[in-house]
Amino acid sequence: xxIYAAARSLLAPGSCQGGQxxxxxxxxxxxxxxxxxxxxxxxxxxxxxxxxxxxxxxxLLARVMPLAKADATTVAILLxxxxxxxxxxxxxxxxxxxxxxxxxxxxxxxxxxxTYAFILMGGRL
Amino acid sequence: xxxxxxxxxxxxxxWTGVVFGWIIFLIFFNGTAAYFRQEIxxxxxxxxxxxxxxxxxxxxxxxxxxxxxxxxEAWTISLPDERxxxxxxxxxxxxxxxxxxxxxxxxxxxxxPERHALIDSNGRPVATRDTDGGDYFYQFHFGFHYLxxxxxxxxxxxxxxxxxxxxxxxxxxxxxxxxxFFTFRQRQGVRLxxxxxxxxxxxxxxxxxxxxxxxxxxxxFFLMPWAVFATYASPQAFNSIVEPHQxxxxxxxxxxxxxxxxxxxSTAEAIWGGRAERxxxxxxxxxxxxxxxxxHLTGLVAGKGASLTFNGVTGALVHPATSEPSxxxxxxxxxxxxxxxxxxxPALRWLLFLSGVIGTAMIASGLILWTEKRRxxxxxxxxxxxxxxxxxxxxxxVIAGYPLATAALFWANRLLPISITSRANAEILCAFxxxxxxxxxxxxxxxxxxxxxxxGVAAVLFLSLPFVNAVTAPRxxxxxxxxxxxxYIGFDLVSLALGATFAIVALSVGQRDHL
Numbered sequence: 050x051x052i053y054a055a056a057r058s059l060l061a062p063g064s065c066q067g068g069q070x071x072x073x074x075x076x077x078x079x080x081x082x083x084x085x086x087x088x089x090x091x092x093x094x095x096x097x098x099x100x101x102x103x104x105x106x107x108x109l110l111a112r113v114m115p116l117a118k119a120d121a122t123t124v125a126i127l128l129x130x131x132x133x134x135x136x137x138x139x140x141x142x143x144x145x146x147x148x149x150x151x152x153x154x155x156x157x158x159x160x161x162x163x164t165y166a167f168i169l170m171g172g173r174l
Numbered sequence: 175x176x177x178x179x180x181x182x183x184x185x186x187x188x189w190t191g192v193v194f195g196w197i198i199f200l201i202f203f204n205g206t207a208a209y210f211r212q213e214i215x216x217x218x219x220x221x222x223x224x225x226x227x228x229x230x231x232x233x234x235x236x237x238x239x240x241x242x243x244x245x246x247e248a249w250t251i252s253l254p255d256e257r258x259x260x261x262x263x264x265x266x267x268x269x270x271x272x273x274x275x276x277x278x279x280x281x282x283x284x285x286x287p288e289r290h291a292l293i294d295s296n297g298r299p300v301a302t303r304d305t306d307g308g309d310y311f312y313q314f315h316f317g318f319h320y321l322x323x324x325x326x327x328x329x330x331x332x333x334x335x336x337x338x339x340x341x342x343x344x345x346x347x348x349x350x351x352x353x354x355f356f357t358f359r360q361r362q363g364v365r366l367x368x369x370x371x372x373x374x375x376x377x378x379x380x381x382x383x384x385x386x387x388x389x390x391x392x393x394x395f396f397l398m399p400w401a402v403f404a405t406y407a408s409p410q411a412f413n414s415i416v417e418p419h420q421x422x423x424x425x426x427x428x429x430x431x432x433x434x435x436x437x438x439x440s441t442a443e444a445i446w447g448g449r450a451e452r453x454x455x456x457x458x459x460x461x462x463x464x465x466x467x468x469x470h471l472t473g474l475v476a477g478k479g480a481s482l483t484f485n486g487v488t489g490a491l492v493h494p495a496t497s498e499p500s501x502x503x504x505x506x507x508x509x510x511x512x513x514x515x516x517x518x519x520p521a522l523r524w525l526l527f528l529s530g531v532i533g534t535a536m537i538a539s540g541l542i543l544w545t546e547k548r549r550x551x552x553x554x555x556x557x558x559x560x561x562x563x564x565x566x567x568x569x570x571x572v573i574a575g576y577p578l579a580t581a582a583l584f585w586a587n588r589l590l591p592i593s594i595t596s597r598a599n600a601e602i603l604c605a606f607x608x609x610x611x612x613x614x615x616x617x618x619x620x621x622x623x624x625x626x627x628x629x630g631v632a633a634v635l636f637l638s639l640p641f642v643n644a645v646t647a648p649r650x651x652x653x654x655x656x657x658x659x660x661x662y663i664g665f666d667l668v669s670l671a672l673g674a675t676f677a678i679v680a681l682s683v684g685q686r687d688h689l
């Protein structure tokens with residue numbers, strides 16, 4: 050339901066407002082700086098988008114870190130919590146939910162694509 | 175950092191806290207108790223005496239296993255120590271052909287009772303009451319007892335992410351945390367709870383950060399190990415490097431007698447200059463028998479892989495200690511050991527326990543702060559009451575009700591008849607029934623009265639626990655004091671301290687007209 054809402058807000062013209070601060074945030078009461086109807090979309094962006102971004106970036110790190118394969122893999126797994134945390138914080142601090150989704154999906158696609166290319170070129174153990 | 179950003183982070187702190195607070199409270203409470211998992215098990219089996227004789231226990235265990243499970247695939251003997259006075263013995267039956275081998279050293283699975291025995295300091299098996307002991311708290315820490323596995327793993331995953339987010343956003347919002355720590359604040363109402371919440375957060379902040387990071391880190395190895403798939407074709411290829419698999423020689427079919435295990439033990443301890451924790455004997459009775467000694471993790475943060483394998487017939491060292499574990503294996507072991515505290519000697523274990531108590535108190539005071547901040551708004555007729563009421567009721571039912579249920583578990587352990595069937599489950603059922611009753615009580619009673627009453631009952635249950643123990647257990651309170659039985663005295667003191675704390679909270683809430 051909220052994924053649908055997020056997809057709709059992504060597709061709507063002018064939904065990505067560039068670097069402008071979200072005026073609704075400043076206008077609303079200090080108790081809830083996020084617009085109510087955005088919250089579900091941001092929660093999904095944090096959980097699912099964050100999962101995708103953290104997973105693919107950790108995969109890319111395991112490929113590119115200048116360490117032995119097993120060590121790079123372990124370090125990448127141990128960095129996953131930090132990556133996930135950053136993604137969640139981003140999902141709630143982005144100016145709008147659509148921006149949060151756009152960045153997380155872009156990171157997932159780029160990191161995932163690069164990892165896939167590395168695997169195609171270099172193979173796996 | 176703009177004020178918008180800080181406001182968003184503050185909002186996130188409040189709402190991750192209030193949505194996941196109760197689950198995080200339960201995880202912290204049970205995890206804190208699980209620091210004394212073995213001590214609690216020992217207390218919940220009062221048939222065990224305090225005397226320790228390792229050599230007799232080990233030879234008794236080997237003799238017991240020779241008659242009980244002569245054709246097992248492997249025997250495991252966990253050696254007695256000051257935390258558990260008996261040798262804990264388990265065995266694995268031989269696999270039928272085509273059966274997948276069980277994961278070795280699987281700490282998350284408790285051994286089934288029909289393949290489990292305790293050998294005392296006289297070398298004889300002891301019959302103890304059927305109880306889960308401290309394993310209950312360990313299992314609840316990530317398993318939520320009655321919930322199916324998948325659901326509880328998902329809950330723990332989300333709650334631990336929420337805890338990580340709440341800690342970070344808490345640090346971001348309370349920029350002047352350390353200055354605020356020394357600021358005088360009024361000792362009442364919202365201010366009191368805010369003060370308590372930040373004090374508990376700052377007091378054990380390094381512990382909170384460490385335990386949260388290592389907790390999420392451990393979950394990542396099970397739930398998000400995607401990095402493995404970027405570098406290895408299969409997870410098995412990676413696991414074989416991180417956890418080098420013990421080479422088990424094939425069964426020869428010729429019988430042979432076992433080399434004295436106690437001799438092998440002292441050889442291994444001389445090589446390490448440290449203590450052994452566990453003895454594993456594979457292919458017992460066969461000429462291919464091996465004896466593997468695992469090192470005790472006391473004092474070692476990254477000690478996994480410290481095992482020595484000996485030929486079980488000649489007693490010669492087979493698998494030398496020279497092979498250094500890889501960096502990956504060391505780092506992984508460090509994350510697990512830091513979280514589980516295997517390295518901690520008694521003083522440090524108490525400090526970890528205390529930090530866990532502070533963390534539990536931090537979560538509890540944060541949850542109470544949420545309702546106290548909003549209680550005045552109830553005068554506003556437009557303010558949504560239903561959400562407030564849910565939080566208010568669940569706060570009493572979890573923060574006061576779960577400690578009450580824990581006390582009920584200990585009471586049930588002492589008072590339920592020994593002979594009833596599936597007694598271990600009955601003990602836990604008693605605890606959950608009491609928990610359910612305190613939920614009902616917090617629904618039907620006005621919130622402030624419910625706090626006083628549920629905390630009051632928990633206080634009475636904990637304060638009287640030493641006396642219940644004195645009356646029902648052979649290792650009663652008076653004998654403890656005269657014999658200096660440290661484990662039982664420690665348990666009595668902790669339950670008295672918990673009872674006193676709950677009594678003080680109940681009395682001070684009762685005296686005021688608000689929380």
